[in-house]
Amino acid sequence: MFYIFCPYCGEHREEEEFHPKGQAHISRPEDPEATSDEEWGDYLFFRDNPRGVHHELWVHAVGCRKFFNITRHTVSYEILEVYKMGEQPSITAENYAAQQGAASADKERNASQAKHQEGVRA
Amino acid sequence: MSNAQQFDTRLVGEHAGEIAVESPLAYSMHRSGAPKAKADTTVTLRERAFLGHLTLRGGAIVLDEALRDVLGMSLPGEPLGLVQDEAGERSIQWMSPDEWLLIVPGGEEFDVERRLREALGDAHFAISNVSGGQTLLELEGEAAREVLMKSVAYDVHPRHFPVGKGVTTVFAKASVILRRPSEERWELVVRRSFADYTYRWLLDAGEEFGVGVER
Ligand SMILES: [Zn+2]
Numbered sequence: 001m002f003y004i005f006c007p008y009c010g011e012h013r014e015e016e017e018f019h020p021k022g023q024a025h026i027s028r029p030e031d032p033e034a035t036s037d038e039e040w041g042d043y044l045f046f047r048d049n050p051r052g053v054h055h056e057l058w059v060h061a062v063g064c065r066k067f068f069n070i071t072r073h074t075v076s077y078e079i080l081e082v083y084k085m086g087e088q089p090s091i092t093a094e095n096y097a098a099q100q101g102a103a104s105a106d107k108e109r110n111a112s113q114a115k116h117q118e119g120v121r122a
Numbered sequence: 123m124s125n126a127q128q129f130d131t132r133l134v135g136e137h138a139g140e141i142a143v144e145s146p147l148a149y150s151m152h153r154s155g156a157p158k159a160k161a162d163t164t165v166t167l168r169e170r171a172f173l174g175h176l177t178l179r180g181g182a183i184v185l186d187e188a189l190r191d192v193l194g195m196s197l198p199g200e201p202l203g204l205v206q207d208e209a210g211e212r213s214i215q216w217m218s219p220d221e222w223l224l225i226v227p228g229g230e231e232f233d234v235e236r237r238l239r240e241a242l243g244d245a246h247f248a249i250s251n252v253s254g255g256q257t258l259l260e261l262e263g264e265a266a267r268e269v270l271m272k273s274v275a276y277d278v279h280p281r282h283f284p285v286g287k288g289v290t291t292v293f294a295k296a297s298v299i300l301r302r303p304s305e306e307r308w309e310l311v312v313r314r315s316f317a318d319y320t321y322r323w324l325l326d327a328g329e330e331f332g333v334g335v336e337r
Contacts, residue, residue: 003276062290063290
């Protein structure tokens with residue numbers, strides 16, 4: 001069982017009710033006539049394939065049938081956040097890396113403190 | 123203002139009875155049978171065929187106002203909500219942020235649709251009569267929840283699925299609208315094309331509980 005939170009239904013639902021729809025936040029060029037072939041090709045065919053934080057479009061296909069966004073980690077598969085259409089993610093590759101860096105620095109500090117305390121006790 | 127017209131496609135007057143109207147399960151019951159309830163039956167299945175099903179789409183505020191005017195009912199205030207009128211004959215269910223399913227006694231749907239269109243006037247909305255495309259099944263009895271637990275991944279425990287809730291979810295390998303209008307009764311709104319599959323699945327899943335079909 002793998003649950004995904006639908007922001008429109010407001011509850012976790014079984015994964016089989018959902019379909020992934022690829023990279024999120026891809027906007028159609030406003031003026032296709034003025035778009036170069038390369039830009040149009042990028043828009044149509046080229047997608048990011050990051051190792052880490054990725055923003056994806058999903059649809060609650062057997063449910064409310066609404067599209068929404070998921071910020072997902074492509075290595076751990078962890079869903080970091082879910083947000084509605086038209087909204088922006090609060091977790092990005094940049095701030096996630098900074099946060100992880102801070103967390104591991106914390107861990108090291110705690111570890112050295114623990115060592116220090118043990119030293120005192122001894 | 124409104125240019126609402128009523129297109130009643132039923133055959134009435136001298137044309138009544140020219141085309142036999144059959145429920146989506148007419149053939150299934152004929153072919154797969156309809157077992158009668160026995161002394162040890164703990165779940166009952168019945169089809170509520172030929173009800174009026176209307177899909178309402180648009181903004182919650184304008185639709186709520188129109189529905190109050192026409193039927194004296196208000197839209198469910200929360201996602202996954204199911205509201206019934208006092209008699210339990212009419213219901214309105216949240217389907218998505220801009221879509222609701224209205225079910226009324228059979229034959230009323232044409233009139234209700236026209237009155238809703240009149241009440242909505244120039245608002246941005248859509249109403250579709252989907253009565254012919256789906257049918258409503260009822261499961262009742264102490265084993266009803268057991269049958270559902272064999273059929274859907276969705277959590278149907280009363281703690282998670284109280285009366286007045288309704289969801290669209292996966293049922294076996296089909297999709298179904300599952301709703302709980304009362305403590306002892308569950309409703310399944312199924313597509314006409316999946317009605318036979320769902321019916322036979324329910325007969326099979328209900329066999330160990332002595333499922334009885336009421337016709
Ligand atoms: Zn949903």
